[in-house]
Amino acid sequence: MLEVDHLVTGYGGVPVLHDVSLTLNAGEIVGLLGANNAGKTTLINSLSGMYAPMSGRIRFEGHDVTAMTPKQRVEIGIIQVPEGRLVFPDMSVRENLLLGGINARARAHRPRTMDHVLELFPRLKERLGQNAGTLSGGEQQMLAIGRALMAEAKLLMLDEPSLGLSPLFVQYIFGIIDRLHAEGLSILLIEQNLNLTLRHAQRCYVLERGKVAIEGASDVVKDDPRTRRAYLGL
Amino acid sequence: MAEFLQALAQGLLIGSTYGLLALGMGLVYGVSGVVNFSHGDFISLGMFLCLALYSAFALDPYISLVITVPLMTVIGGLVYWYLLRPMVGHQFLMVVQLTLGLSLVLQNGILMVFGGQPARTPSVVESKLLILGDVVVRVPHVIAFVVSFAMAIGLYIMLRSTDFGRSIRAVHQNAHSAALMGIDVSRVQTLTFALGIGILAIAAALLLPGTPIQPAQGLRYTVITLIVVALGGMTNFVGIMLGGLIIGLSEAYGTIYLSDTLGMLLPYGIFVLIMLFRPQGLTWSSSR
Amino acid sequence: MRQEFYKTLTSPVWLVILVLAVVLPPLLPSYYLHIVILALVYVALASAWNIVGGMAGQISLAHSLFIGTGAMLSTALLLKLGVNMWLGLVISAIISGVMGAMIAWIDFRFQLGHLSFVLITMAFAEMGTVIVEGWDFLGGASGLLLPQDKGDFLAFQFGGGIGAFWVMLVLAIVSILINVAILNAPLGYYLRTIRDNENAARAIGVNILRYKIAAMVISAMLSSVIGTAYVRYLTFADPYLLVSPIIIIEVVLFATVGGLGRAYGPAFGALLLVPLGEILRGKLGGTLPGLHYFIYGVVVIAVILMSPRGLLPLFEKWFSRMRPKAATSK
Numbered sequence: 001m002l003e004v005d006h007l008v009t010g011y012g013g014v015p016v017l018h019d020v021s022l023t024l025n026a027g028e029i030v031g032l033l034g035a036n037n038a039g040k041t042t043l044i045n046s047l048s049g050m051y052a053p054m055s056g057r058i059r060f061e062g063h064d065v066t067a068m069t070p071k072q073r074v075e076i077g078i079i080q081v082p083e084g085r086l087v088f089p090d091m092s093v094r095e096n097l098l099l100g101g102i103n104a105r106a107r108a109h110r111p112r113t114m115d116h117v118l119e120l121f122p123r124l125k126e127r128l129g130q131n132a133g134t135l136s137g138g139e140q141q142m143l144a145i146g147r148a149l150m151a152e153a154k155l156l157m158l159d160e161p162s163l164g165l166s167p168l169f170v171q172y173i174f175g176i177i178d179r180l181h182a183e184g185l186s187i188l189l190i191e192q193n194l195n196l197t198l199r200h201a202q203r204c205y206v207l208e209r210g211k212v213a214i215e216g217a218s219d220v221v222k223d224d225p226r227t228r229r230a231y232l233g234l
Numbered sequence: 235m236a237e238f239l240q241a242l243a244q245g246l247l248i249g250s251t252y253g254l255l256a257l258g259m260g261l262v263y264g265v266s267g268v269v270n271f272s273h274g275d276f277i278s279l280g281m282f283l284c285l286a287l288y289s290a291f292a293l294d295p296y297i298s299l300v301i302t303v304p305l306m307t308v309i310g311g312l313v314y315w316y317l318l319r320p321m322v323g324h325q326f327l328m329v330v331q332l333t334l335g336l337s338l339v340l341q342n343g344i345l346m347v348f349g350g351q352p353a354r355t356p357s358v359v360e361s362k363l364l365i366l367g368d369v370v371v372r373v374p375h376v377i378a379f380v381v382s383f384a385m386a387i388g389l390y391i392m393l394r395s396t397d398f399g400r401s402i403r404a405v406h407q408n409a410h411s412a413a414l415m416g417i418d419v420s421r422v423q424t425l426t427f428a429l430g431i432g433i434l435a436i437a438a439a440l441l442l443p444g445t446p447i448q449p450a451q452g453l454r455y456t457v458i459t460l461i462v463v464a465l466g467g468m469t470n471f472v473g474i475m476l477g478g479l480i481i482g483l484s485e486a487y488g489t490i491y492l493s494d495t496l497g498m499l500l501p502y503g504i505f506v507l508i509m510l511f512r513p514q515g516l517t518w519s520s521s522r
Numbered sequence: 523m524r525q526e527f528y529k530t531l532t533s534p535v536w537l538v539i540l541v542l543a544v545v546l547p548p549l550l551p552s553y554y555l556h557i558v559i560l561a562l563v564y565v566a567l568a569s570a571w572n573i574v575g576g577m578a579g580q581i582s583l584a585h586s587l588f589i590g591t592g593a594m595l596s597t598a599l600l601l602k603l604g605v606n607m608w609l610g611l612v613i614s615a616i617i618s619g620v621m622g623a624m625i626a627w628i629d630f631r632f633q634l635g636h637l638s639f640v641l642i643t644m645a646f647a648e649m650g651t652v653i654v655e656g657w658d659f660l661g662g663a664s665g666l667l668l669p670q671d672k673g674d675f676l677a678f679q680f681g682g683g684i685g686a687f688w689v690m691l692v693l694a695i696v697s698i699l700i701n702v703a704i705l706n707a708p709l710g711y712y713l714r715t716i717r718d719n720e721n722a723a724r725a726i727g728v729n730i731l732r733y734k735i736a737a738m739v740i741s742a743m744l745s746s747v748i749g750t751a752y753v754r755y756l757t758f759a760d761p762y763l764l765v766s767p768i769i770i771i772e773v774v775l776f777a778t779v780g781g782l783g784r785a786y787g788p789a790f791g792a793l794l795l796v797p798l799g800e801i802l803r804g805k806l807g808g809t810l811p812g813l814h815y816f817i818y819g820v821v822v823i824a825v826i827l828m829s830p831r832g833l834l835p836l837f838e839k840w841f842s843r844m845r846p847k848a849a850t851s852k
C-alpha cells in the first residue's frame with residue numbers, strides 16, 4: 001500500500017533522513033521506532049507532503065505521490081495524527097472534528113463519520129461544545145485521532161500517540177488502535193515506547209540517526225540485540 | 235451637554251467604520267502574520283475608484299460598491315499571491331518595507347491619475363440629516379454605523395459556522411495542523427487578504443460621502459487602523475469593534491475638549507500606552 | 523579590527539571619490555549640483571539609519587523625529603532666540619540623542635520585538651509631526667525661513683552650492699565611516715546578534731540595553747546633525763518635508779534597496795535612487811507628480827522579491843565575476 005524508496009529529506013539543504021526505504025501492506029500495523037531526534041517526525045511529515053524530498057520516491061496504492069501537496073495526500077487518504085496532538089485549542093471539539101473532515105472526499109459524509117467517531121470515543125461526545133484547549137492530554141489525543149478518522153483515513157499515521165499520557169490512557173489508546181486495525185485500517189505507528197509497539201505492530205523499523213538500522217517482524221526486531229542499542233541512541 | 239451628546243453620536247458612528255477597517259487588518263494578521271502598511275492606501279484606492287465611477291457614469295458611491303468590491307477583492311488576492319506570499323516564512327521582516335513600498339506605489343499611482351487636489355464624491359444622502367432631540371447626525375454616518383456592524387456580525391457568523399471561516403481560524407491557531415487537515419494554507423491566506431481588501435472597499439464607500447479625499451491621506455488611515463487593532467487585540471473581533479468605537483470617541487471628544495494638537499495626539503498616546511502595557515489588547519477573552 | 527578599518531580608509535575607492543569630489547562639483551551646472559547634494563544628504567541619512575535599522579534589524583520610523591529636531595529646532599533657536607546655529611546643532615543633537623536613548627530604553631524595558639518596535643516608532647513619528655505642526659515656536663504648519671546664506675562660517679553658513687556640497691560630502695563620509703567602524707567593532711557584532719536572535723543574546727548575557735542605546739544614540743545624533751545641515755542648505759524649514767513620515771520611509775526604502783546592515787549598502791541605494799528620482803521629477807514632475815515616489819516603490823518591491831539582501835551584494839558578485847576575467851585577459 002505504501003512504499004518509500006531511498007528517501008532523503010532535510011532542512012535547509014542539510015539531510016536529516018538518509019536513504020530511508022520502507023513498505024507497509026494494506027491492513028498492517030507497522031511500527032517505526034527510534035530514539036529522540038532519529039528523524040521519525042521528519043519522516044512522517046515527508047509522507048504527509050509537508051516538505052519536498054531531496055531525492056527518493058513515495059508511492060501509495062500504486063501511484064507516485066512524491067510531488068503531491070499535503071492537501072492532495074489528505075484527499076487520497078494519507079492522514080497524520082501529529083506529535084503533540086496539535087488540536088485547535090480555541091475551537092470546540094465539534095469544530096475540530098468538522099475540520100478533520102474538511103477535505104473534498106470526506107466532507108459530504110461528515111454527519112455519519114462523526115456519529116462513528118463519537119461512538120468510538122464517548123468521552124468526546126460529552127465534551128462536544130467544549131474548547132479543545134480545555135481537554136486533558138488523553139482527551140486531546142482522542143480528539144486528534146477522531147479528527148483523523150473524520151478525514152476517512154486509508155492510512156493512519158500516528159506520531160507518538162502515547163507521549164505524555166498516563167498508563168491508563170496509553171492502554172486505552174492502544175486498545176483503540178487495535179480496534180481500528182481490526183476494522184481494516186492500515187496503520188503506521190511511530191513510538192518511543194518500545195515494548196508496547198513491538199506487541200501491537202506486526203512489523204517494525206528502527207530508525208537510527210536518519211537511517212533504517214533494523215527491520216523485520218516484531219519478534220525478530222525484539223530479539224535483535226542492536227535494537228536496544230539503537231534505541232538508547234548509542 | 236448637547237455638545238457632549240453630539241460628540242458621542244459622531245464618535246460612535248465613525249468609530250464603527252474604524253472598527254470595520256481594523257477587522258480586515260486583524261484577520262490578515264491572524265492568518266499570515268502580515269501587518270500591511272499600505273492598508274490605508276487601499277482605502278484611498280477604494281475611495282478614488284468611487285470618485286472615478288462618479289465622474290464617468292455619475293454613480294452614487296453606494297452603488298459603485300457593486301463594482302469596487304469585486305475589483306478590490308481581486309486586486310487584494312493578486313497582491314498577496316504575487317508579492318506577499320513569497321515572503322512568508324523567510325525574509326519576514328522585509329514585509330514592512332515591502333508594504334511601505336506598496337504604499338508609495340498606490341498613493342502616487344492615485345496622485346498621477348487624479349492629481350493632488352482634494353476631491354469630493356457626492357451622494358444622494360450626503361446632506362440628509364437625522365435630528366434626535368439635541369443631536370443632529372448625518373445620514374451617511376448612520377448608514378456607515380449600520381453597515382459596519384452588520385458586516386462585523388456577518389463576518390463573525392461566517393468565521394464560526396462555515397468551512398471557509400473554520401479554515402481561517404484553523405490556520406490562525408495552528409497553520410501546520412491546518413495543513414495536515416488538507417487545508418491549503420497559502421490559499422486561505424490569499425483569500426483572507428482578498429477578503430480584507432474587499433472589506434476596505436466597503437469601508438471606503440461608507441466613509442466617502444461628505445469627506446474630501448486626497449491621495450496623501452493613506453498613511454493616516456493606516457495609522458488609525460493600526461491603533462484600533464492594537465487596542466482591540468490583533469485577532470479579537472469584539473475587541474476590535476470596541477477599539478474602533480474608542481478611537482472614534484477619542485477623536486470626537488479630543489477635538490472638542492482639547493486643543494487641536496492635543497486632540498490629535500490623544501489617539502497616538504493611547505496607542506503607545508496600550509502597546510506598552512497591554513500588548514494583547516483591551517479585551518482578554520480570545521474569540522479567535 | 524582596527525587594521526580592517528584603516529584598510530578600508532586607504533582603499534582606492536575612497537581616493538577616486540575624493541578626486542571626483544574635488545574636480546567635479548565646480549564644473550556641474552547648478553541643477554545637477556543640487557541633485558548631487560540631495561544624493562549626499564540621503565547617503566548620510568540612510569547610513570545613519572542603517573546603524574539601527576540595518577545592523578540591529580530594528581525598522582525605526584522614529585528617525586523623522588531626529589531629522590526634524592535637527593532641522594526645525596536649530597532653525598527655531600536661531601530665529602526665535604538668536605542662538606548661533608552651531609550651538610543649535612549641538613543642542614538639537616543632544617536632544618535627539620536623549621529621545622533616541624528613551625526609545626531604546628522603552629524598547630528594552632517592554633521587550634517590544636521587531637514588529638511592535640515598528641509600530642511604536644511610527645506612532646512617535648506621527649506624534650512628532652502633530653507637535654511640530656501645532657507648535658508656533660517650531661514654525662507650526664507654515665514652517666520657518668532661515669536668513670540668506672552669506673557664507674559666514676561662524677554663523678553656520680557655507681555659501682550654498684559648492685559650500686553645501688562640501689558639508690554634505692563630509693557628513694556622508696563620516697556617516698559611512700561610522701558604519702564601517704561599528705561593523706568592525708564589538709558593537710557591530712552585538713547588534714547583529716540582537717537582530718538575529720535577541721533572546722539568545724539575552725540568554726548568553728549580552729548587555730542588550732547598553733548596545734541598543736549606543737546604536738540609537740549614535741544614529742539619532744547623526745541624523746539630527748544631518749537635518750541641521752540639510753535645512754541650512756534648503757533655507758526653508760518645511761515641516762511637511764523635514765518632519766513628515768515620507769522622509770523616513772524614503773530613507774528606509776533606499777537602505778533596503780542598497781542592502782541592509784552593510785557599511786556601504788544604504789549609501790549605494792541612495793546614490794542610485796535619489797538621482798534617478800530627481801531627474802524623473804525634473805523631467806516629468808509637472809505632468810506626473812509623484813512619479814519618482816511611484817518608481818521608488820516599484821524598485822523596492824522588485825528588489826525585495828528578487829534580491830532581498832539588496833542590490834549591493836548583487837553588484838559585488840558581478841564585479842568579482844568580472845575581475846578574474848580582466849586579470850586573465852592581461
Ligand SMILES: Nc1ncnc2c1ncn2[C@@H]1O[C@H](COP(=O)(O)OP(=O)(O)O)[C@@H](O)[C@H]1O
Pocket residue numbers: 011016034035036037038039040041042043
Ligand atoms: N523544522 C526543523 N528545522 C531544522 N531541523 C529540524 C527541524 N525539525 C527537526 N529537525 C532536526 O531533524 C532531526 C530529526 O528530528 P525529528 O524528525 O523531529 O526526530 P524525532 O521525531 O525522531 O524525534 C533532529 O536533529 C532535529 O533537530
Ligand SMILES: [Mg+2]
Pocket residue numbers: 040041042083
Ligand atoms: Mg518526533
